[in-house]
Each structure stands twice: as structure tokens, then as C-alpha cells.
Amino acid sequence: MSFKLPTLPEVPGADPTRAVLDSFKIAIAKRVADALPPLTLEQVYQGVDYGKKGVDFTIALPRFRLPGKVDVLAKTVIDQFQADDFVESVTHDKAFLHFMLKTPSLLRAVLTQVHELTYDTSSGAPEYGTNTSGAGKKVIIEYSSPNIAKSFHVGHLRSTIIGAFLSNLYKACGWDVVSMNYLGDWGTQFGLIAVGFEKYGSDEELQKDAIKHLFDVYVNINKDAESDPGVKTAAAAWFKRMEEGDEDALKNWRVWRELSVKKYAEEYDRLNVHFDVYTGESKVGKKWQDHALERLNEMGLISDVEGAKLVDLEKWKLGKAVLRKKDGTSIYLTRDIGGAIERYEQHKFDKMIYVISSQQDLHTSQFIKVLNLMQFPWAQSIEHVNYGLVLGMSTRKGTVVFLEQIIREAASVMHDQMKKNQEKYAAVEDPEQTSLEVGLAAIKIQDMAAKRINNYTFNWDRMTSFEGDTGPYLQYAHVRLTSLTRKNPELLPLPPPAQIATETLAEHPAAREIAFLLGTYPDVVRTALRTHEPSGVVTFAFRLAHAISSAWETVVVKGEADVERARARMWLYLCARDVLGAAMRLLSIRPLERM
Ligand code: ARG
Numbered sequence: 001m002s003f004k005l006p007t008l009p010e011v012p013g014a015d016p017t018r019a020v021l022d023s024f025k026i027a028i029a030k031r032v033a034d035a036l037p038p039l040t041l042e043q044v045y046q047g048v049d050y051g052k053k054g055v056d057f058t059i060a061l062p063r064f065r066l067p068g069k070v071d072v073l074a075k076t077v078i079d080q081f082q083a084d085d086f087v088e089s090v091t092h093d094k095a096f097l098h099f100m101l102k103t104p105s106l107l108r109a110v111l112t113q114v115h116e117l118t119y120d121t122s123s124g125a126p127e128y129g130t131n132t133s134g135a136g137k138k139v140i141i142e143y144s145s146p147n148i149a150k151s152f153h154v155g156h157l158r159s160t161i162i163g164a165f166l167s168n169l170y171k172a173c174g175w176d177v178v179s180m181n182y183l184g185d186w187g188t189q190f191g192l193i194a195v196g197f198e199k200y201g202s203d204e205e206l207q208k209d210a211i212k213h214l215f216d217v218y219v220n221i222n223k224d225a226e227s228d229p230g231v232k233t234a235a236a237a238w239f240k241r242m243e244e245g246d247e248d249a250l251k252n253w254r255v256w257r258e259l260s261v262k263k264y265a266e267e268y269d270r271l272n273v274h275f276d277v278y279t280g281e282s283k284v285g286k287k288w289q290d291h292a293l294e295r296l297n298e299m300g301l302i303s304d305v306e307g308a309k310l311v312d313l314e315k316w317k318l319g320k321a322v323l324r325k326k327d328g329t330s331i332y333l334t335r336d337i338g339g340a341i342e343r344y345e346q347h348k349f350d351k352m353i354y355v356i357s358s359q360q361d362l363h364t365s366q367f368i369k370v371l372n373l374m375q376f377p378w379a380q381s382i383e384h385v386n387y388g389l390v391l392g393m394s395t396r397k398g399t400v401v402f403l404e405q406i407i408r409e410a411a412s413v414m415h416d417q418m419k420k421n422q423e424k425y426a427a428v429e430d431p432e433q434t435s436l437e438v439g440l441a442a443i444k445i446q447d448m449a450a451k452r453i454n455n456y457t458f459n460w461d462r463m464t465s466f467e468g469d470t471g472p473y474l475q476y477a478h479v480r481l482t483s484l485t486r487k488n489p490e491l492l493p494l495p496p497p498a499q500i501a502t503e504t505l506a507e508h509p510a511a512r513e514i515a516f517l518l519g520t521y522p523d524v525v526r527t528a529l530r531t532h533e534p535s536g537v538v539t540f541a542f543r544l545a546h547a548i549s550s551a552w553e554t555v556v557v558k559g560e561a562d563v564e565r566a567r568a569r570m571w572l573y574l575c576a577r578d579v580l581g582a583a584m585r586l587l588s589i590r591p592l593e594r595m
Pocket of ligand 1: 336
């Protein structure tokens, strides 16, 4: 960093070159360690937490289990304390030590780092908030995984949104990420659709909208199957031919798959979601599925029930599960077992993550258990990232909400909203695209705002409002920051960081608050990697947006006569824009410049 703080000792896990608040934390830890032997710097460092309101950092002394009374210990630290460039003051409240950082250093250090890691990186891409903890490691992240010819429901949308976030997150932490879409493109239902297609299929409709048409066929033939058992038998026979590789039985299926993938790919593009690999249940070979059955059999875990093979996982409270049907055809569970093994053979991953609904917790635990029973060492590095239900978009039989409808609806709600402000609306270059982006932000934020495991109710009104913690509000906050450069051209270009009068910002608590928040962003990313929770990033984005919004009135740019001051403020806001934008991008949202 071009701005130099005094030198500090190194601490494992701290990375001041990417997270400058780490150096302030080291400075705090050093004081406490020096005052309270035999505590080491490393030990204390682990105990430096963010403080509650009005406090920068806090240390809870009891965690160190030192002999003696805590207030005596606290007093020892306070007596020996001397302010320096990092730390301004320390106070104590019973067992807690509260530290405040030196405001001018905080402002300068954080803003300089944000700037340099946004504009002066060796990769050329913005890096503020990223880290290299995953360097040299490979992760497969499987998400979305809809079923072709069935519907892409909100459950898949959640997997898509959370999975896209995780892909971005792992990349931001230096991992080599393989994002994978494991399509439900195999199974008895394709026998059913094939039978249905002979009766209800139309090539023209198929070309128009494959997913919708196949779904209609599926719904119709399902109805028939309810009254006519012959339909199911015909479907099973058809699927058996598919499994045996009968080209005639496979011909149509191939076309359906291809058209569905094409259609999905377009929608993913719109969603700002990308996959390195489109695979699917159909791609899983027989070899490992057979092998799994053999191994489990040797272990005495397989029983035969009228020709079907069952694995007994009762011992692990995971019930009994069919691994092979009596007609010899494969099944969802077995394909997941074989599929995982093939993925390891091909990618030699260090970690594999499945983003699958909590409705499939049992299924997922079962196949992960089987892989562990087969003693694959890598099976231990599989993680299931699950999530709760989306309520209020219920799928009455046949009237399913398709992904495309959701996206279109969100865009049109936002379009109507935008039109209400004629003047602004007229200034937007591409209102269609803009309303789409705002709508997508609405959907995504609603989805990621709370802990994954919580259910939530889909609420058009709430999520598309510009008030409250919504996607549109974040987009608006970003647009407002961006507009600063358009509205104050006379202040541009800003001088290099070293020549910006950041000390003038110290007059404003609101400016300090923004800088401190910006400084926490690298930690927000680290925490998200540990918890796999997007909600932490969402919360950060809103805290930042709120801090900015309360600063507008006191930390003004337009109308500030002192150019030095005006420029410093502008720089603060531009750094805030860059970090807000980075957080939004991490959440797979495309930040807008105008709306
Ligand atoms: N296609 C499945 C469904 O829609 C989800 C697949 C999840 N991934 C997996 N490896 N089982 O229910």
C-alpha cells in the first residue's frame, strides 16, 4: 500500500495487504499481549472481535482464562496503554476491553486499500474483499439442476441463486471453481413423456418452447396414467429401452434435452449465472453404480426385496433405500453415487458442494453416507448446502410458475414502478433492460436476505419496493453513488490517493462509519466462506447503503466550496460505490449506473 502504517509483527491468519483492519487488530492484540504475559500475540489476536455500537473492537478477557480478577487485568492493560497511529483509546466495561481506532489512519488506510485493490491490481480486475485462501484448490459446486421436461420451480431458483453466489464466493477466495448443472434428464418419467409425446406431442410447439411443451405433455399423460395403469407399464418399458441404449427410444429424448438446455442457458444468462459443465443424470455410467451395489453387498448392507435391491442405512438413522429397481433400471440415488465417483475421477476435487433443497436432506445424506461407507477418502470433503422452501408460489396441479414467468413478471412490475417518475424514466437509456436488472435484484435479495434454511414467502409487493431492505433499494443506492461523477465533473479527475485530504473527513462521524464498514468487507467475505450464508453479505450491503444514505446530508459534495474537502468526500463515496458494487456482484447482481 502506498500509505504506510507503522510496521507490526505478523500473525497467522491475518492478511493486512488485503484486509487492512487486520493490522489495527494486530496493534490492539500486541498491547494486550504485552501487558498480560504469558498471553501470546496469536492468542489475543483470535480474541479481537468487532465491537457493538460505537466501539470499533472489543476483547472479552475471560476467554483467555487468566488467573486473577478480570478488572485488575483490564486495569493493567489500560494503565500501560499509549495511543499511537493505530489505536486511539481503550476503555473497559467489566470483563470487556473496548478499543477505538485512530480516525485519520483508519480513513486513510481503508480508502487507500479499497482504491488500490480496485484499480491497481496485478490481475487488472477489482480485488478488494478477495483473498487467496483457496489457492491451488479445486471445488465442484453443483447447483440449479432442474429437471428437463418438468418445471423449473422456485426451489430450483433458490439453488441457482445460492449456487451462483457460492461460485462467485469461492472464486473470490482463490479457489478453482467448476460450476456444474446436474440436469434431471433421466428416469422413468422420460418413458412417461415419450409415451405422452406420441399422443400429445407437437414438433412445432416443441421448437417454440421446449420446456413448456414437454411439461404440458407430462401433465396430460400423468392424468391419463391416473385412470389407465397401462400407461405406467408402457412408460417403464420405454425407459428400460432407453437404459439399454436403444437408439429408437432415445432419439426424441436427445432432441428434448438439447432444446431444454438451450432454453435454460438463455435464462441463466439473463440471471447472470453461468455453468462450466452441463451434465445430468443421463450421463452417469453403469460401472460405478454396479460397483457401489457390489461393495455394499460385500458389507452385508444390501437386501433383496422381490428382485429390487435395497441398502440398509438404519444403523445411521438414514432408513432403507432402493438402489436398483426390480426391472434392473437405475434410480436417482444410485445415479448420485455413481455420479460423485465419476466427478472425482475426472476432476480430483478438493471439495464438492451440492446446493440442494432441505426437502432432499435424507436423499443427500444417504448418498454421501454410501460414498463414505465405500471408503472414498474424498467423500469426507463433500458438503451439502441446503435451503428452505419458498412459500406463496404454490403449484396447483398443472399451473406451475415457470422461471421465465417469474423473471418477466419481476421486470414488468419494476417497469411500471419506474414509469411513475416520468422525468427519470425518460433519462434511462434502456428501460427494458434496466427494469429487468432491478427485478432480478429484487428476486435475489428476497431470496438471500435471511438464513438459507429459513422458509420464506414470495411477496411481490415487498420485494419490489424501493423502501426497506430490498434489491431495488440497493440498486438505487448504487445508482446514486455513481451519479456523483456525472454531477460533479469539475472535481474530476481526482488526484492520486496520497494527495487526497482524507484528514478532512475525520470531521464527520458518518464518514468514519462508512470507512470502517468498508474495512470490514474482507471479513464479510471470509465469514461467508465459512458459513456458506449469503445473508451476511446482504446484511453488509444494507448496512453500507444505510450508512451512505445517512451521510448524504452532512458529508456533502455538491456545494462544498473547499475543493480539497469536496474531493475527499467524493473519494469516500466512490470507494463506497466500488465496495457496494463488489458485494452486489458477489451476490450475482449486476449493479446499475442509471435507473
Ligand atoms: N433434479 C433434482 C430435482 O429437481 C435436483 C438434483 C439435485 N442434485 C443432485 N445431485 N441430486 O429434484
